[in-house]
Amino acid sequence: MKGYRGLYLITPDQETDPRELARQVAAAIRGGARLVQYRNKGENVARRAAQAAALLQVCRAAAIPLIINDDVELAVQLGADGVHLGRDDADPASVRARLGPDALIGVSCYASLALAQAAQYHGASYVAFGSVFPSPTKPRAVRAAPELLASASRTLRIPVVAIGGITPQNGGRLIAAGAHMLAVVTGVFAQPDLAAAARAYASLFPDGDPLDEPIP
Numbered sequence: 001m002k003g004y005r006g007l008y009l010i011t012p013d014q015e016t017d018p019r020e021l022a023r024q025v026a027a028a029i030r031g032g033a034r035l036v037q038y039r040n041k042g043e044n045v046a047r048r049a050a051q052a053a054a055l056l057q058v059c060r061a062a063a064i065p066l067i068i069n070d071d072v073e074l075a076v077q078l079g080a081d082g083v084h085l086g087r088d089d090a091d092p093a094s095v096r097a098r099l100g101p102d103a104l105i106g107v108s109c110y111a112s113l114a115l116a117q118a119a120q121y122h123g124a125s126y127v128a129f130g131s132v133f134p135s136p137t138k139p140r141a142v143r144a145a146p147e148l149l150a151s152a153s154r155t156l157r158i159p160v161v162a163i164g165g166i167t168p169q170n171g172g173r174l175i176a177a178g179a180h181m182l183a184v185v186t187g188v189f190a191q192p193d194l195a196a197a198a199r200a201y202a203s204l205f206p207d208g209d210p211l212d213e214p215i216p
């Protein structure tokens with residue numbers, strides 16, 4: 001997953017109409033989102049499948065990868081680009097075996113560099129640390145110090161994602177610390193103009209096409 005830098009958009013955990021959700025995500029992609037995660041913890045299987053399918057269309061049209069949170073079967077059924085796994089989800093090694101070498105597999109590491117090293121060893125494509133700030137989406141999340149991003153980006157070979165309460169105001173300091181991607185829900189989806197909100201994050205990253213810049 002070399003070269004990935006920029007805004008990592010995560011959908012809000014809501015029963016939004018699939019076409020409306022697709023419209024919102026398309027606007028954020030126009031604003032500069034580089035990776036999209038479909039995250040809906042709801043029980044409505046049909047709604048989840050419909051939302052994810054609508055997002056896949058939008059992402060394919062823009063050549064942006066779509067990651068599915070938690071649900072490996074949905075990712076397989078849909079032909080999505082990958083999955084994001086946390087401590088309550090399947091283990092990265094078995095998911096890598098199931099999805100093959102090209103799948104994008106993200107792993108939540110909370111505040112633990114040891115978890116990140118293990119995830120990399122077991123085939124993770126990227127690791128995520130958080131919450132780096134208090135998160136409106138997940139107020140009870142474990143907190144991870146931004147300084148952890150520096151040791152992670154120094155010692156790992158895969159991209160480092162920061163998540164939790166990230167705004168255009170506090171995001172720059174995370175990039176300076178070593179984050180390759182900023183994962184955001186509220187900072188984009190709670191704004192009236194999603195393209196402008198995404199642009200505010202995208203502009204925190206160095207100039208040029210972030211996908212052209214290999215991660216050292």
Ligand SMILES: Cc1ncc(COP(=O)(O)OP(=O)(O)O)c(N)n1
Binds near residue numbers: 129161
């Ligand atoms: C990019 C990214 N980072 C962290 C998470 C959180 O994953 P997890 O701990 O499994 O919690 P849920 O999102 O499943 O509630 C994420 N989804 N994406």
Ligand SMILES: Cc1nc(C(=O)O)sc1CCOP(=O)(O)O
Binds near residue numbers: 129142
């Ligand atoms: C899904 C998720 N995981 C987190 C973690 O810390 O692992 S924080 C989070 C929600 C991020 O949303 P917002 O941008 O609204 O804070």
Ligand SMILES: [Mg+2]
Binds near residue numbers: 088
């Ligand atoms: Mg999970």
